[in-house]
Amino acid sequence: MRCGFWRNVPWSGVWHEDRGVKIRLTVNGEPREADVWAGESLLTTLRDTLELPGSKNACEQGECGSCSVLLDGALVCACLVLAAQADGHEVTTVEGLADREELHRVQRAFVEAGAVQCGFCTPGLVVATAALLEANPDPSDDEMREALSGNLCRCTGYAKIFDAVRLAARS
Amino acid sequence: MQLVRPSSVEEAVAALRGGAVALGGGTDLVPLLRDRIVEAETLVELHAAVPRGVRRCTPTSTSPSPSSARFWIGAGTPLAVLEAEPEIPTTLREACRLAASPQLRAMGTIGGNLLQATRCWYWRLKFPCWLHGGETCDAKEGQHREHAIFGNERCASAHPSDPAAALLALGARIRTDRRDLPLAELYRLPTDDDRSMTTLEPGELILELELPAAESSIYVKAMDRQRWAFALVGVAAARVGGETRIALAGVAPVPWLVSSPEELEQATPLPGTAYKLEIARALVQRALAQL
Ligand SMILES: Cc1cc2nc3c(=O)[nH]c(=O)nc-3n(C[C@H](O)[C@H](O)[C@H](O)COP(=O)(O)OP(=O)(O)OC[C@H]3O[C@@H](n4cnc5c(N)ncnc54)[C@H](O)[C@@H]3O)c2cc1C
Ligand code: SF4
Ligand code: FES
Ligand code: FES
Numbered sequence: 320m321r322c323g324f325w326r327n328v329p330w331s332g333v334w335h336e337d338r339g340v341k342i343r344l345t346v347n348g349e350p351r352e353a354d355v356w357a358g359e360s361l362l363t364t365l366r367d368t369l370e371l372p373g374s375k376n377a378c379e380q381g382e383c384g385s386c387s388v389l390l391d392g393a394l395v396c397a398c399l400v401l402a403a404q405a406d407g408h409e410v411t412t413v414e415g416l417a418d419r420e421e422l423h424r425v426q427r428a429f430v431e432a433g434a435v436q437c438g439f440c441t442p443g444l445v446v447a448t449a450a451l452l453e454a455n456p457d458p459s460d461d462e463m464r465e466a467l468s469g470n471l472c473r474c475t476g477y478a479k480i481f482d483a484v485r486l487a488a489r490s
Numbered sequence: 491m492q493l494v495r496p497s498s499v500e501e502a503v504a505a506l507r508g509g510a511v512a513l514g515g516g517t518d519l520v521p522l523l524r525d526r527i528v529e530a531e532t533l534v535e536l537h538a539a540v541p542r543g544v545r546r547c548t549p550t551s552t553s554p555s556p557s558s559a560r561f562w563i564g565a566g567t568p569l570a571v572l573e574a575e576p577e578i579p580t581t582l583r584e585a586c587r588l589a590a591s592p593q594l595r596a597m598g599t600i601g602g603n604l605l606q607a608t609r610c611w612y613w614r615l616k617f618p619c620w621l622h623g624g625e626t627c628d629a630k631e632g633q634h635r636e637h638a639i640f641g642n643e644r645c646a647s648a649h650p651s652d653p654a655a656a657l658l659a660l661g662a663r664i665r666t667d668r669r670d671l672p673l674a675e676l677y678r679l680p681t682d683d684d685r686s687m688t689t690l691e692p693g694e695l696i697l698e699l700e701l702p703a704a705e706s707s708i709y710v711k712a713m714d715r716q717r718w719a720f721a722l723v724g725v726a727a728a729r730v731g732g733e734t735r736i737a738l739a740g741v742a743p744v745p746w747l748v749s750s751p752e753e754l755e756q757a758t759p760l761p762g763t764a765y766k767l768e769i770a771r772a773l774v775q776r777a778l779a780q781l
Contacts, residue, residue: 337491339491339492340492340493356491357491357492357493357533358491358520358523358524358533360520360524379521379524380521381517381521381590381591381593381594384591384593390596390597393570393596393597394592394593394596395593395596395597396517396591396593396594396597398520398521399515399516399517399520399521399593399594399597400515400516400520400597401493401513401520401533403493403533403535404493404513404516404535404537406495447592447593464717465592465717466592468591468592468717468718469590469591469593469594469718470591
C-alpha cells in the first residue's frame with residue numbers, strides 16, 4: 320500500500336508521480352519492462368515494480384552491499400544505479416541464481432555452513448560470492464576478503480561466511 | 491526529469507546546455523538526486539559518449555628521459571579498470587584499489603570520482619550550512635572528526651577522493667570539451683562569493699586525463715577499517731623527472747598539495763581533527779621513505 324504519508328518522504332523515489340521513462344531490460348534471463356521516474360534506482364524498480372524483493376534495501380547509500388546485483392556480469396550496488404541506466408542491459412538478482420527448485424551451489428553452501436543469521440546481508444553476499452567464483456574459481460583467503468569487502472554483515476562476524484565461500488568453491 | 495543517452499561527445503555537450511546534469515556511473519549522483527540535493531530537468535548519461543580506457547604513449551629514442559612516457563585515461567574509465575592496470579603509476583593504481591568497494595569501483599568512473607560531492611553529513615542531510623549558502627559551518631560547531639586540517643576557514647569538509655590526490659602528486663592534466671588544464675586548477679577553495687569547489691563551468695565535460703609515467707610513486711591511506719572506508723588521511727607521493735610531489739586526500743575541502751613535509755606544520759586543525767595531523771606526518775614520512 321502506498322499511502323499519502325510515504326509519498327512525501329523525501330528520500331524515497333519509489334512513490335514518485337513522474338514515471339515518464341520506459342525501460343526495457345533483461346532480468347534473470349527474461350525480458351522485462353517498467354515505467355520509472357528518471358531518478359529512480361534500479362533497486363527500487365526491482366523490488367517495487369518488478370516484484371523481485373530478493374535484493375535488500377538497507378542503507379541506500381552504497382555502504383552495505385545488501386542490494387548487490389550483477390549488471391552485465393559486473394557486481395554493482397543496485398541502490399546506486401538508476402533503473403534508466405540499466406535500460407537495454409542484463410541484470411541478475413539473487414532470484415536468478417537458483418535453477419528452479421535447485422539452489423545455486425553458493426546458496427547451498429551458505430545454508431550448510433550456517434552463514435545466515437538475520438539474513439539481511441545474505442542475498443547480497445550470495446550474489447557477490449557467485450560473481451567471485453565465476454571470475455576466480457579457487458580464491459585465496461585474501462582474494463575472498465577483498466572481493467566481499469563491499470558487503471557488510473552485522474551478525475555473523477564473517478567466519479561462517481568465509482566457510483561458506485570455501486565450501487562453495489569446493490562444491 | 492528525463493534521461494538522455496548521447497552517443498558522442500558533441501551530442502553530450504549539446505545536451506548539457508541549459509542546466510542538465512552529467513551522469514557518469516551514478517554512484518555519487520543517484521543518492522543526491524533521490525535526496526533532492528541535486529535537482530535536474532535532464533540527466534545526460536555519459537556512458538556511450540565520454541572516452542574510457544587507458545592508452546600509453548611510449549617515448550621515442552629522442553625523448554629527454556624515460557619518464558617522458560605518458561598515459562591518457564578516458565574520463566569514463568571505471569576505477570575497477572584502473573586498479574587492475576599494471577602499467578599506470580602505482581600511486582594511481584593503489585588509490586583506485588583502496589577506494590570504496592568492489593561494487594562502487596565497478597560503476598564509478600574516474601571523471602565522476604574527481605567531481606564527487608563532499609561526504610560531510612551536515613551537507614548531505616541538508617543542514618543549511620555555509621556550503622549550502624548559509625552562514626555557519628555546522629561541522630565546526632558540531633561533529634567534525636572526519637573533517638579538514640587545511641583550508642578549513644569557511645567550510646571544513648574533507649575531500650574524499652583518493653585518485654585525485656594521486657593524480658595531483660603526478661602532476662596530471664585534464665582535457666575538457668573546452669580546455670586543457672592542470673588538475674590542480676580544477677579545484678578551488680570556496681569563498682563567500684563563490685562557494686563551488688571546482689572551476690568547471692556549467693555543462694563542461696571532463697573527457698580525458700593525461701599523466702606522466704613516474705620513476706617511483708606510492709599511495710598510503712589511513713582509514714577506520716582496512717577496506718572500504720573514506721580516507722581519514724590519504725598520502726600520494728610521486729617522483730617525476732627527478733622532482734618529488736606530495737598530495738593529500740581527506741585533509742582539506744579540496745585535494746591538497748604540500749611542497750614539503752614541513753608544510754604540514756602550517757595545518758589549522760579543529761579540536762576534533764588534530765589527530766589527523768599526526769597521521770599525516772607519519773604517512774608522509776612513510777611514503778617518502780618507500781618512494
Ligand atoms: C559508500 C561509498 C564509499 C566511497 N569510498 C570512496 C573512497 O574511499 N575513495 C574515493 O576516492 N571515493 C570513494 N567513493 C566515491 C566513489 O568513488 C565515487 O562515487 C565515484 O568514483 C563517482 O564516479 P561516478 O562515475 O559514479 O560519478 P557520478 O555519481 O556519475 O558523478 C559524480 C559527479 O561528477 C559529475 N561527472 C561525472 N562524470 C563527469 C564528466 N566526465 N565530466 C563532467 N562531470 C562529470 C556528475 O555530474 C556528478 O556531479 C565512495 C562512494 C560511496 C558511495
Ligand atoms: S564542513 Fe562544509 S559542508 Fe560540512 S557543515 Fe561545514 S560548511 Fe557545510
Ligand atoms: S542498500 Fe545499496 S549498498 Fe546498502
Ligand atoms: S546475517 Fe544479519 S547482517 Fe549478516
